[in-house]
Amino acid sequence: MEIVFTVLILLLAVAASGAAIRVLPFALPLPLMQIAIGAVLAWPRLGLHVTFDPEIFMMLFIPPLLFADGWRIPKREFFMARRSILMLALGLVFMTVLAVGYFVHALVPVISLPVAFALAAVLSPTDAVALSGIAGRGKIPGRLMHILEGEALMNDASGLVALKFAIAAALTGVFSLREASISFVIIAVGGLAVGAAVSWVFSFLSTRFLDLSEEGDPAPGVVMTLLIPFAAYLIAEHFEWSGILAAVAAGMMMNYATIANAAPVATRIRASNTWMMIEFVFNGMVFILLGLQFPHILGRALLDAHETSDAQVWRLIGYIAAVAVALYAMRFVWVWLLRWFASRGAAKHGVTNAVPGLRTVTVTTVAGVRGAVTLAGVLSLPEALPGGAPLPGRDLAIFIASGVILVSLLVAVVGLPLLLRGWRRGKDPHAAEEVHARTMAAQAAIRAVDDVHETECADLDESEAAYAVDVTARVMDGYRRRIVALGEEPEPREMARRADALEFRMRLAAMRAERGALLALRHSQEINDETLNRLMREVDLAETALTARRK
Structure with missing residues (x-):
């Protein structure tokens, strides 16, 4: 029982250290805070050794x-x-x-x-x-x-x-x-x-x-x-x-x-x-x-x-x-x-x-x-x-x-x-290769969407094919805008970035609204916890991908 108690105290100390550095009025490295907490726990009256x-x-x-x-x-x-x-x-x-x-x-x-x-x-x-x-x-x-x-x-x-x-x-x-x-x-x-x-x-x-x-x-x-x-x-x-x-x-x-x-x-x-x-x-x-x-x-x-x-x-x-x-x-x-x-x-x-x-x-x-x-x-x-x-x-x-x-x-x-302090690190040496990788990935995505479009639309009638073209264009538009934003031309790049920023804000607001609606449905007992967790995970993953790309 003593071992379990000690482990729980140490886990609580780890969690407390992460919270403590956020509320301190000055910056203190996390390892030093954890060492200080450990030294306090070693105080004889606390009896933890x-x-x-x-x-x-x-x-x-x-x-x-x-x-x-x-x-x-x-x-x-x-x-x-x-x-x-x-x-x-x-x-x-x-x-x-x-x-x-x-x-x-x-x-x-x-x-x-x-x-x-x-x-x-x-x-x-x-x-x-x-x-x-x-x-x-x-x-x-x-x-x-x-x-x-x-x-x-x-x-x-x-x-x-x-x-x-x-x-x-x-x-x-x-x-x-x-x-x-x-x-x-x-x-x-x-x-x-x-x-x-x-x-x-x-x-x-x-x-x-x-x-x-x-x-x-x-x-x-x-x-x-x-x-x-x-x-x-x-x-x-x-x-x-x-x-x-x-x-x-x-x-x-x-x-x-x-x-x-x-x-x-x-x-x-x-x-x-x-x-x-x-x-x-x-x-x-x-x-x-x-x-x-x-x-x-x-x-x-x-x-x-x-x-x-x-x-x-x-x-x-x-x-x-x-x-x-x-x-x-x-x-x-x-x-x-x-x-x-x-x-x-x-x-x-x-x-x-x-x-x-x-x-x-x-x-x-x-x-x-x-x-x-x-x-x-x-x-x-x-x-x-x-x-x-x-x-x-x-x-x-x-x-x-x-x-x-x-x-x-x-x-x-x-x-x-x-x-x-004041050390000029210069440009990121990997920035160019990251831009190249993003551009190549977007181009590969456009080609893949085009291949899927040709395969899926082969046997469709005129109205269904027109609808598929609209879906394909909407999917490709995001990747084309990303390529323009990564390009060298200043005006198109700035317009693409503004459009991308607007889309980011809209998508983020939509995802947070989705999350609020799901919580409200669970609160009113219209869906259970299992359904909530599954749908919340989908929204969380989508928001994670969106914010990661934005950063």
Whole structure:
């Protein structure tokens, strides 16, 4: 009963966080609000304490979130930026492990070198979920945001693999770079292969054994999509491969799966709505759990240090600040060097003024927000050595990691809006291709309507054929007006846009009147709830399509 009560409280907290940011007189990122709510719930008098089990957390929360991110991220932009992403997700991670690991050991000698490497490994992955919640969608230029999202998708695996070998070295005292490199390749390739295979098998089975027709129930297919990330993660982990990369690969493969493209509209809409809700709830749970842990980790350590001396308190705070500065410095230098080498290559091809932009490098540095994966990783450090002795420096490593997470969130909350203010993003690089796609789609629709007209009117008499011509003209008119509105001629385009805006207002008013009439009929008991829901869904889908096209 206590578990049920705790889950309900956490769900209520997630919902309350979404409502709270709308009523606040100032803008506050949702992740920070959720962390604050979690910290309040950790107040001793409330009696709510959730034990953070890293293994359960990684299995329950991370796969669906990474799966959704992998499904959503633009694949073309991901592959175009693959060099930058890999240099950040692999190169920066391993350089961070080495440089920050030695720095932590020199700063805090009580933390052994393997544990320092483990701490650096869990601090190396970034959190794109927290970043998008802090910066907001569309605030960071598209190409840079794609790189940051791709980095966050891939560096979780590289950071946790580095953590695995650091823990093994701490427990056994043995480390082989050759063995670690070979194991990393096997773990990464195995995880990617498992994820892609699971998505393909799901698509194969769904198209053959599930009823994916328009009349079929879309619920089984939607439920199966919910199981894909967990299946990919568990299968990969069973073979000791990367479950994180398996979840990412499964999500990326979904864009190429038959079920994602050939499924009926009802299935796609329901799956999209379901995943939006899951992302909101799971993301909220992650940050509230972070907030629940911070008072117990940070507060308890600072209180214990205060009982010793004030100097000890400042020493602990200094450890957090020093490690955070080292991480930012390492990231800044690495990104600057990457952009400098890229500018040198561009200059060789005749591109002038190809120099690293200080603002871009700084935004990329500040955007390296640490999140829940870091906390889960550091809490997975074993408590004791094989001989039974406590692992030296474990509690201090957990304290430093928690503090760095909080610092990175606060720095991003304050720094990103300042850095992004006044940044001229320029024209949308995808605007032209969107106009082209809309034009081609409208032309294809006109041709399809014309083909249907010829087929349907072949055996009609004169009066029926005239009526069919009128219907065809009305259907085609909307698509012709859309093509004119997308054209280059100013006067016809403006007239088409005005007509389109008038039609939009009329259709929107008509749909809302439909909805009001349906509710009135249900209120007067002329129709039942089943009929109301079916008709309301038709109106809702039509209004959704209308407003989506309008935006």
